[in-house]
Amino acid sequence: MFLSLLKSKSVSTTKILIVSLFILLPINLLHSQKGGYTNKLSVAQGDTLTFYLSSEVPKFIISFFKFEKTPIWKADSDSVNGVVQNVPDSSYWYGANWNATLQFKIPLTWEPGVYRAQYPITPDTAGAIIFIVKEDSLGSYSKSLFVLSTNTWNAYNSFGGKSLYSFNSTNGKRSFKVSFQRPFERDLGIFGSPDYYRYGNKLINWAANNNILLEIASMYDLDVNPAFLSNYDIVFIAGHNEYWSRAERRQFQNFVNDGGKLITMSGNTSWWQVRFEDNGNTMVSYKDKNVDPLNGIEDSLVTVNWWASPVNDPANILFGADFREGGFVNSSNNFLPRSLGYGDYAAFNTHYWIFNGTGLKEGDEFGYDREIVGYEADGALFFYFNGVPTVLDTLNEPQDYRIFGVSPTRRALSASVPYGHATMGMFTNQNGGAVFNAATTNWVNGLYTDLSQNITPDTTVNRITKNVYEKFKENRLPPEIVSWSPFMTDNKMINVDPVVLNSRDVLVTPGNSKILTVGTVDPKNLAVHFSWELDGNPVGNNSSSYPFTNNESSAQYTKFTVKAFVYNSEDTSSISWNLFDSPVVVSSTPVTRVDPGGSYVYQVEAFNFTRDSLTFSLVNPTPNWLSIDAKTGLMTGTAPSTIQQVTAAVRVEDKSKNTDVQIYNINIITGINDENTMPNTFILFQNYPNPFNPSTTISFQLPSISFVTLKIYDVLGREVKTLLNKEMKAGSYRSIFNFNNLSSGIYFYRLSASGGTSDFIAVKKMVLLK
Known part of the structure; x- marks a missing residue:
């Protein structure tokens, strides 16, 4: 079956072959004598690549594919002889030392990229070797380069019995050195592959789908050629680029210092230092300065964490x-x-x-x-300064x-x-x-x-x-806008994490003024200029500040939008404020829905600049079947059984009698696919009361039919109670829950809803006081 698939070059056949890589691999092939590797991870156009393969199939061909949106067939080799080759002791350190199966000259017409050599390991099992084709003249195909995490591939590879990790090494003892001259174990079920499919291939796929040309390199290419990156303007790294040599790190630093642009889509980046021996065939990482023979002799090359002594280069x-x-x-x-x-x-x-x-x-x-x-x-130490x-x-x-x-x-x-x-x-x-x-x-x-x-x-x-x-x-x-005024700060919880947000929603009551300012820095020290807009119309002059005056005679519940533009000779940045003329503003959407005869639950949301508590009330025109909680703004009622649209007027007032009124259109309709269906977003509301004892109300909205789970967790993240676990139709919901069986403390309630075009998860904090 494998050979017949190999001979077909259609796109559909390529997909079938990829699937076969996942479903045909026996578990017992791990640490086997079968697989393959090349003498180099990367090769230039016109150079020769040597393949070392171990296979049960006596005669076979090798097919070559280039990774783009999907793998594209490029060529087949002549028929080669297959043989199962022995794995010598310590091959993880010294290499497999197999006999060569094929010497293949890379065609000059092959574009730079990531390639796969595909061959049979057994009659029913495919093997694959990932290799890189470099542009013979670096940077002539593209000024954008993707450097694959090849050092990290080798660090985790346990072929021959050991890697740089104890978890997949024999007897739980890792090696200090690992060879590139051995097959890669499988990743994502694909035999002979590193973690390329997990990360690198996704960036290649994205670039191809966006018509972005990339040249490709291994990490070792940068170690052996100290001027490699000077041929490029933009460099990508992606996935898990954990292991770096001193020369590689130095070249990246010089690249950025000299004006290069680095796009890092990696985590755990540059965590361990490595060295190379045997012309790059062996990678060294002792991970302990007391074991590394260079400790005290060449401290900058000691193979420890980059941040650790004696390297001290985080x-x-x-x-x-x-x-x-x-x-x-x-x-x-x-x-x-x-x-x-x-x-x-x-x-x-x-x-x-x-x-x-x-x-x-x-x-x-x-x-x-x-x-x-x-x-x-990866993270940086930071604090919230003015919500930033x-x-x-x-x-x-x-x-x-x-x-x-x-x-x-x-x-x-x-x-x-x-x-x-x-x-x-x-x-x-x-x-x-x-x-x-x-x-x-x-x-x-x-x-x-x-x-x-x-x-x-x-x-x-x-x-x-x-x-x-x-x-x-x-x-x-463009110039960076690094400070601004006025602003407000809000303390919130996101992912059970306290954060501070910066808000440029500002109160300017009728007859009063605010001076809006921006502070800037320019990346290249270019001259910076300013302009301003009020509700889309140019105002002000080339100044870092703009005096806004609210000329309304009385509060009209109006929002003004002021936008500052900062520009240099290359590009423009901008920042905007929302200026309100009333201390109280109703912010929730004015259109909602409910089924005929259904239970209507809607959370009116509002904010006030004085941070006073708010009072909610219904005023005319409002149907008599509606009521609203004066403290929380939760509007409830049982809708009429006939299809219609009604309006409800909600007044929100603070202690100083500042008010805002919002008119809500309530569509009493059937069918969640109606174009007027509301709500149109998922929302999980804050429970009320909070703190509570022992009961509280939890409300939420669903824009589509969803499978809903509502669970309670303690502060350690342990699940303590499941409140809902069922499919629910679109609508607004309110439920009262009793927590008699829980002790006092801080809890989190988590709503997950899956279905429709997207999934939703939200978490909020509540306090039970007994």
Whole structure:
């Protein structure tokens, strides 16, 4: 069967062959004598690549594919002889030392890229070898380079019995040295592959789908050629790029210092230092300075963590974040699992250009459906300054590292401070260099397309990545808006993590004024200019401030939008404020729905700038079947049995008698697919009362038929009670729950809803006081 599949070159056959790699692999092939490797991980066009294969099939061909949107067949070899080759003792250290099966000259017409050589291990089992074809003239095909995490592939490879880890090494004892001259064990069920399919292939897929040309390199290419990166403008790394040599690290640092743009989609990045021996065939990592023979002799080359003595060169110097302050999310140890809402980023500094086109506001979460944060993530030490996460480590942290995303993690090193954060961010230098750091291994999960599995890119992750790439390719960096006034701060909980949000919703009552200001820095010290708009109309002049005056004679419950533009000779940044003329503003959507005769539950949401408590009431016109809770704003009632639209007027008032009135249109209709169906978003409301004893009301909205689970967890993340676990139709719901059987304390209630076009998870805190 395998040989017949190999001979067909159709796209559909290629898909069948990929599936066969997953379903035909026997477990007992691990640590077997079968597999294959090449004399080099990367080879230039026109050079010869030697294949060393061990197979039960006496005669076979090798088929070559290039990874693009899907693997594309490129060529077949002549028939070769197969033989099962012996695995010598210590092959993990010294290499398999197999006899050559084929010498294959890379055609000059092959484009740079990642290739797969495919061959039979047994009559029913496919093997694969990943190799890189480099452009003969570096940088002539593309000025964008993707460096694969080849050192990390080798570190985890246990072929021959050992890796650099004890968990998959014989007798639980790891090796200090590992050879590239041996087959890779399987990953994701594919025999002979490193973790390329888990990470690297997803970036290749994204680039192909966006018509982005990439050249490809191994990590060792940078070690042996100290000028390799000078041929490129943009460099990508992705996935799990954990092991770096001194020469590789130095070259990346020089690349950024000299104006290069680095896009990092990796977590646990540059964690361990390695050295190479035997012309790059052997990788060394003692992971203990007391064992490494270079300790005290050549301290900068000692193979320990990059942050540790005697190396003392932490990754955050280059990347703005590292694994010490990050940690695990959604890992195999069940640290911060997705089932509790972890695995996404909360957005900050959303006025920056990287968020253009996303529609995100401060604190909005993104990437949850694709679990983009985890399984390992990197972070920076930071604190909230005026609601903006601001880096703290003045010794090792680039001080202009702007944090755009925050997500809680379980730290790997500190038991006394068990929780850290992943921090997506970016920094620049005055030579035009820039580093964007997604700071997580799983960022590429939000990028790739697999239509056979109905997988398309996460809209926000894709947009952010394209914004970064396009801006870097244009080599145009706008001024950064790093401070502004006025503003307010709000304390919130996101993913059971206390955060502070910066809000530019500002009160300016009739007859009063506010001076709006912005503070800027320019990445290249270019001259900076300013302009302002009020409700889309130009106002003001070339000044960093704008005096706004509310000329209304009385409060009209009006929102004014003021926008500041800051530009240099290359590009423009902007930031906006919402100015309200009343201290009280109703913010919830004015259109809702309920089934005829159904139970209507709707949470009226409002805020006030004085932070006073609010009082809610119904005023005319309002149907008599509606009522509203004066303290919480929860509107309830039993709808009439006839299809109609009614209106309800809600007044919200603070202690100073400042008010706002909102008219709500309530559609009494059937069928959740009606174009007027509401609600149109998932919402989990804060319980009321809170604190409570022993009962409280929990309300939520569903925009589509969903399977709903509502569970209670304690502060340690342990599930203590399941409240709902069933399919529910679209609508607004309110339920009263009794917690007599629970003790006093802080609890979290978590709503998950799956169905329709998207999934939803939200977590809120409540306090039980007995």
